[in-house]
Amino acid sequence: MQAISGYEIDxxxxxxxxxxVYKARDPKSGNRVALKLFHTLEIADAGSLLQLTHPHIATLxxxxxxxxxxxxxxxxxxxxxxxxxxxxxxxxxxxxxxxxILDYAQKIADALIYAADHGVSNSNLKSENVMFSEDGAPKxxxxxxxxxxxxxxxxxxxxxxxxxxxxxxxLPDIAVPPVETHRADLPSAFVLLVNQLLSRDRPDRYAAARxxxxxxxxxx
Numbered sequence: 035m036q037a038i039s040g041y042e043i044d045x046x047x048x049x050x051x052x053x054x055v056y057k058a059r060d061p062k063s064g065n066r067v068a069l070k071l072f073h074t075l076e077i078a079d080a081g082s083l084l085q086l087t088h089p090h091i092a093t094l095x096x097x098x099x100x101x102x103x104x105x106x107x108x109x110x111x112x113x114x115x116x117x118x119x120x121x122x123x124x125x126x127x128x129x130x131x132x133x134x135i136l137d138y139a140q141k142i143a144d145a146l147i148y149a150a151d152h153g154v155s156n157s158n159l160k161s162e163n164v165m166f167s168e169d170g171a172p173k174x175x176x177x178x179x180x181x182x183x184x185x186x187x188x189x190x191x192x193x194x195x196x197x198x199x200x201x202x203x204x205l206p207d208i209a210v211p212p213v214e215t216h217r218a219d220l221p222s223a224f225v226l227l228v229n230q231l232l233s234r235d236r237p238d239r240y241a242a243a244r245x246x247x248x249x250x251x252x253x254x
Contacts (some may be wrong), residue, residue: 038105039098041069052176053103057110060095066110067095070176075104082153083177090145092165092175111173113166116198120161124201132220135198138164138172139224142194145174146187159190161197192231195224204232 036043041058044066048055053072060067084094093109116138123129130138142164149156156177163176189206197203200216210232213225230239 038069038071038100041067041107043069058107060107066112068092068108068110068175070106070108071100072104072106075099075102086149086152086154086177088145088148090141090171090173091149091177092173108175109167109173111165111175112168113170115162116164116166116172116194117161119166120197120201129201129217130198132224135195135220136224138198139195141172142174143191146191149174149177150184150187155184155187156190159187159194161194161203164194188231192228195228196232199224199228207234209234 038056038058040061042061044057044059046054047057047068052074053070056069056071058067058069059065084097086094092111094106095109096107098105098107120130142159146156146159154177156174158176159174163174164172165175166172193204193206196210196213199213199220202210202216204210212229213220214229233239
């Protein structure tokens with residue numbers, strides 16, 4: 035059985051531009067973990083990431099390195115990715131109900147606010163990187179620390195809200211139809227917030243959505 039720094043590798047969970055994610059076992063506790071083996075040796079702001087403790091951020095247990103690569107050991111989340119849940123709904127011609135969208139949005143926003151308060155402004159937010167625990171709690175994974183770039187996080191958050199609401203993931207810097215062209219059952223404040231954040235020709239588009247100011251509370 036292959037092992038990395040003592041962690042016993044079970045299978046590959048996924049692969050991306052930054053590295054490979056394995057399902058592994060911690061021999062000390064016997065628990066399942068996700069081990070991310072990165073293509074590079076360094077992980078930026080590892081200390082800040084290790085300090086994050088929030089119910090909607092995947093727990094980071096350890097950061098280390100092999101001879102030529104760095105790795106991170108993270109909480110194993112068996113409930114799948116938000117992207118897969120959205121696709122599953124689409125496959126049967128359905129979308130998330132409003133109350134579920136608002137619940138996920140609030141929990142994700144709370145996690146982003148907490149991370150920002152600890153110097154981590156996540157530029158890697160997307161539906162593939164929101165995972166669910168066994169009991170259905172959404173958790174942010176694969177955070178990339180980009181201090182001071184709150185506008186980047188807000189852009190990504192707006193695209194995530196749009197995707198949850200419509201099932202369609204907007205590309206960065208590409209105009210999309212307003213949320214209400216896809217459905218009419220969402221709260222008007224939520225629709226206004228998402229549309230404003232995605233309106234790149236509006237210089238005031240961030241004014242109503244400052245992290246730490248309860249943006250999703252006002253949209254519920």
